[in-house]
Amino acid sequence: xxxxxxxxxxxxxxxxxxxxxxxxxxxxxxxxxxxxxxxxxxxxxxxxxxxxxxxxxxxxxxxxxxxxxxxxxxxxxxxxxxxxxxxxxxxxxxxxxxxxxxxxxxxxxxxxxxxxxxxxxxxxxxxxxxxxxxxxxxxxxxxxxxxxxxxxxxxxxxxxxxxxxxxxxxxxxxxxxxxxxxxxxxxxxxxxxxxxxxxxxxxxxxxxxxxxxxxxxxxxxxxxxxxxxxxxxxxxxxxxxxxxxxxxxxxxxxxxxxxxxxxxxxxxxxxxxxxxxxxxxxxxxxxxxxxxxxxxxxxxxxxxxxxxxxxxxxxxxxxxxxxxxxxxxxxxxxxxxxxxxxxxxxxxxxxxxxxxxxxxxxxxxxxxx
Amino acid sequence: xxxxxxxxxxxxxxxxxxxxxxxxxxxxxxxxxxxxxxxxxxxxxxxxxxxxxxxxxxxxxxxxxxxxxxxxxxxxxxxxxxxxxxxxxxxxxxxxxxxxxxxxxxxxxxxxxxxxxxxxxxxxxxxxxxxxxxxxxxxxxxxxxxxxxxxxxxxxxxxxxxxxxxxxxxxxxxxxxxxxxxxxxxxxxxxxxxxxxxxxxxxxxxxxxxxxxxxxxxxxxxxxxxxxxxxxxxxxxxxxxxxxxxxxxxxxxxxxxxxxxxxxxxxxxxxxxxxxxxxxxxxxxxxxxxxxxxxxxxxxxxxxxxx
Numbered sequence: 112x113x114x115x116x117x118x119x120x121x122x123x124x125x126x127x128x129x130x131x132x133x134x135x136x137x138x139x140x141x142x143x144x145x146x147x148x149x150x151x152x153x154x155x156x157x158x159x160x161x162x163x164x165x166x167x168x169x170x171x172x173x174x175x176x177x178x179x180x181x182x183x184x185x186x187x188x189x190x191x192x193x194x195x196x197x198x199x200x201x202x203x204x205x206x207x208x209x210x211x212x213x214x215x216x217x218x219x220x221x222x223x224x225x226x227x228x229x230x231x232x233x234x235x236x237x238x239x240x241x242x243x244x245x246x247x248x249x250x251x252x253x254x255x256x257x258x259x260x261x262x263x264x265x266x267x268x269x270x271x272x273x274x275x276x277x278x279x280x281x282x283x284x285x286x287x288x289x290x291x292x293x294x295x296x297x298x299x300x301x302x303x304x305x306x307x308x309x310x311x312x313x314x315x316x317x318x319x320x321x322x323x324x325x326x327x328x329x330x331x332x333x334x335x336x337x338x339x340x341x342x343x344x345x346x347x348x349x350x351x352x353x354x355x356x357x358x359x360x361x362x363x364x365x366x367x368x369x370x371x372x373x374x375x376x377x378x379x380x381x382x383x384x385x386x387x388x389x390x391x392x393x394x395x396x397x398x399x400x401x402x403x404x405x406x407x408x409x410x411x412x413x414x415x416x417x418x419x420x421x422x423x424x425x426x427x428x429x430x431x432x433x434x435x436x437x438x439x440x441x442x443x444x445x446x447x448x449x450x451x452x453x454x455x456x457x458x459x460x461x462x463x464x465x466x467x468x469x470x471x472x473x474x475x476x477x478x479x480x
Numbered sequence: 481x482x483x484x485x486x487x488x489x490x491x492x493x494x495x496x497x498x499x500x501x502x503x504x505x506x507x508x509x510x511x512x513x514x515x516x517x518x519x520x521x522x523x524x525x526x527x528x529x530x531x532x533x534x535x536x537x538x539x540x541x542x543x544x545x546x547x548x549x550x551x552x553x554x555x556x557x558x559x560x561x562x563x564x565x566x567x568x569x570x571x572x573x574x575x576x577x578x579x580x581x582x583x584x585x586x587x588x589x590x591x592x593x594x595x596x597x598x599x600x601x602x603x604x605x606x607x608x609x610x611x612x613x614x615x616x617x618x619x620x621x622x623x624x625x626x627x628x629x630x631x632x633x634x635x636x637x638x639x640x641x642x643x644x645x646x647x648x649x650x651x652x653x654x655x656x657x658x659x660x661x662x663x664x665x666x667x668x669x670x671x672x673x674x675x676x677x678x679x680x681x682x683x684x685x686x687x688x689x690x691x692x693x694x695x696x697x698x699x700x701x702x703x704x705x706x707x708x709x710x711x712x713x714x715x716x717x718x719x720x721x722x723x724x725x726x727x728x729x730x731x732x733x734x735x736x737x738x739x740x741x742x743x744x745x746x747x748x749x750x751x752x753x754x755x756x757x758x759x760x761x762x763x764x765x766x767x768x769x770x771x772x773x774x775x776x777x778x779x780x781x782x783x784x785x786x787x
Contacts, residue, residue: 190681197683198598204590205599208612208657211650215622218629276525284519285526297529302704302769303536304711306740307762310747311536314543314755344529374515395617402619404714405740409747429621429714436628436718454625458618465617469610 219458222451229445235452241415241431243449250449252456254415258332258425259401259457262411265336265421266343266400271393273340274347275382278389281348282355283377294349301345309409312338317410320422330412330424338410339403343396350395354388355381387475391468398464402457404429428457540766544759552760556726557742561753566761569742571728572641572721573710573768576738579645580652580709585702587649588656589691592698595657596664597686616654623651624718632719639720642732647715652705659701663694696780703776707769713740739765 227235230250238251277297281290316334321327358381366380382389412424413434426434432450440447555565591612599605627647637643667690675685691698716738725737739761746758 194681194683198594201590201594201598204587205594205608207587207650208591208615208653209608211626211653212611212615214630215618215626218626219622222629273525273528276522277529280519280522280526284522293526293530296533297526300529300533302707302711303533304713304740304762304765304769306711306713306743306747307536307540307765310743310755310758310762311539313747314759315535315539341529341532348526348529372511372515374511374518377518398617402617402621404619404621404717405744408714409744429619432621432625433714433717436624436720442633450625451629454622458622461617461619461622462614465614469613 215458219451219455222448223455226445226448226452230452239417241426243446244435248445250452252428252453254417255426255428255431255453256456257417257419258407258411258415259427259429259460261332261419261421261425262336262339262403262407262427263397263400265332266340267393267397269337269340270343270347270396270400274344274392274396275351275389277344277348278351278355278392279377279382282352283373283381294352297348298345300342303342305342305403305405306409308338308342309406312406312410324422327422328412328424330410330414331422332411332425333421335407335411336421339400339406342403342406343399346399347392347396350392351385351389354385354392357388358384384477387472387477390475391472394464394468394471398461398468401427401464402429402461404433408433428453432457537766540759540762543756544761544763547756547760548763552757553764557745561751561757564746564754564757566739566742566764568725568728569737569739569761570764570768572725572736573738573740573765575641575729575732575736576644576648576716577706577710579641579732580648581702581706583645584649584653584656584705584709588653588702588705589660589698591653591657592660592664593686593691596661597682597690612654612657616658619714620651620712621714621718623647624715626650627715627719637733639735640733641729641736643719644716644721644736644738645732647719648709648712651712651715652709655705655708656698656702659705660694660698663697663701664690666697667693696783699779699783700776703772703779707772710738710768710772711740711765713738713744716741717744739768 235250235252237253238249239253240249240251241254242249281294285293312334316337317327317329317331320331320334321329327333362380362384363376366376371380407427408430411427411430413426413430414424415426415431416423418425432453435446435450552565553570554567555563556567557569558564595605595608599608624647627643627650631637631643631646632639635643637646671689671693672685675689680688721737721741725735727734729736743758743761743765746754746761749755
């Protein structure tokens with residue numbers, strides 16, 4: 112019965128009209144059986160079917176379709192139409208994500224092209240000074256790139272060892288109950304909004320650093336790196352742990368049988384076997400660190416600075432983009448276009464890293480049956 | 481190879497004192513100490529993150545609890561730290577949250593259904609999947625640039641709730657799709673076959689059998705994605721969410737601010753009183769996130785029981 116109710120509720124006036132036509136020439140059962148027939152493509156229809164095309168022609172929503180198709184499927188053109196509409200709608204949903212990528216690339220390129228017409232790409236990529244807002248203007252992206260890399264490398268120094276060690280602990284050492292508590296707690300770290308991390312970096316980590324190294328500037332790369340590193344720990348540890356858990360038990364048992372200790376099994380059997388997943392986790396985490404915006408905007412400062420000293424303030428690519436959009440930059444000016452040029456650079460870098468991580472997984476994965 | 485290398489190295493010390501045979505004798509004590517040390521190190525690494533989280537929460541509470549009050553929740557922002565509140569940002573966050581959910585949920589679930597139930601296993605699906613995985617790795621601020629150029633400028637939505645919701649919806653779409661795909665994939669195939677055997681069409685099978693079973697997983701994934709959206713500030717800075725909004729939005733086309741932007745605005749000021757406001761705002765933000773996650777767990781339990 113639900114079948115029919117659905118048909119009525121979804122079909123609207125068309126369905127109602129048709130069922131009233133059907134009722135005289137047969138029981139409601141006939142109508143239901145017919146609907147089921149149409150819904151079951153591989154089988155021939157029941158004897159009720161020949162009666163229905165006439166009814167469909169009389170009242171169906173798309174007479175043309177039912178007339179031109181003499182197959183038994185024509186019994187319920189509306190249902191078939193509905194199935195098709197649903198399939199198309201779902202495919203359109205999927206198109207949105209593809210269009211998003213196209214949109215991102217298009218927007219970045221369309222605005223970056225006029226920028227590169229004024230500033231040569233060579234100057235952009237090799238210039239060592241970034242002063243787009245004040246005269247004389249200079250558009251060398253290296254200081255921003257350097258700032259981003261400095262923060263990302265610092266974050267990697269924090270997150271990769273800690274994340275890998277946590278992954279080993281969770282996958283090899285922790286008992287299921289302990290893992291059940293530790294893992295979700297650790298993952299809370301990834302859910303904390305980045306503004307809050309920024310606040311913490313500025314008001315807690317930076318004063319701490321200034322106590323240890325009094326020369327530290329108020330805005331510095333080190334404090335942002337540490338906090339970004341903490342933020343990406345769960346990313347490294349969960350992805351790496353997934354890869355390690357996928358290593359078959361037989362490999363571990365073989366190593367134990369050769370007399371290896373748990374340490375040796377973990378570091379010389381499990382980690383190498385899961386290396387592709389671990390590396391992919393590292394790369395994805397790094398790409399996340401490069402794309403992080405709020406922590407570096409709040410804690411690392413707003414001075415483009417070509418330096419490797421983490422105790423100085425730097426400006427990352429993301430922080431620059433945020434800075435420009437916080438100010439009142441008129442639409443269409445070269446200052447406005449810089450955010451698209453820098454955004455394109457950022458997008459290209461993260462895209463490259465994501466692709467490399469996919470490639471690493473595909474190329475270097477050790478496949479076990 | 482695996483088992484012998486470690487005793488080999490330790491055996492070098494023994495060569496000077498003992499006979500050549502001692503090179504091959506196991507050194508259980510030394511290896512046990514090393515193994516124990518390594519286990520302790522790994523455990524410590526796991527705990528570091530949790531300790532950090534605790535310190536962060538305690539620090540926030542210490543800074544912000546003094547400011548936290550009903551007045552703070554209900555007040556409008558102000559130049560004077562003592563009178564400032566978070567009400568417009570809280571309401572703005574909820575507006576953005578609702579519209580983001582309305583846009584991203586159908587799109588995400590639709591994509592997941594198409595990929596799992598409808599699409600042929602072809603190069604196109606492989607491409608769509610790779611594209612989604614890649615979108616998940618695009619920095620949030622790049623989505624902000626897209627939102628600025630597409631929704632704010634090209635579609636002339638201005639700096640509105642709707643523009644923000646559209647931007648955030650695109651941002652969390654990959655997360656929802658991946659979660660929904662996993663949930664749909666976990667539905668046993670026998671259920672689909674049973675439904676087809678009774679004469680159901682593909683959409684009937686999906687609607688009446690696959691979706692209800694996958695719903696708890698889909699909802700959990702969606703709410704987790706939404707809690708990412710509600711904490712996001714960078715893309716909204718890009719589309720120009722205002723930092724000082726002395727009003728509450730009435731329609732999706734109104735200007736707005738959200739809690740993360742308000743918090744950022746307070747952090748950016750030099751006075752320590754505003755930093756305390758930022759801490760208090762952060763606590764409210766975390767409370768909203770906690771509520772969302774609790775809702776996710778409740779929903780999941782409720783629906784799981786019903787099936």
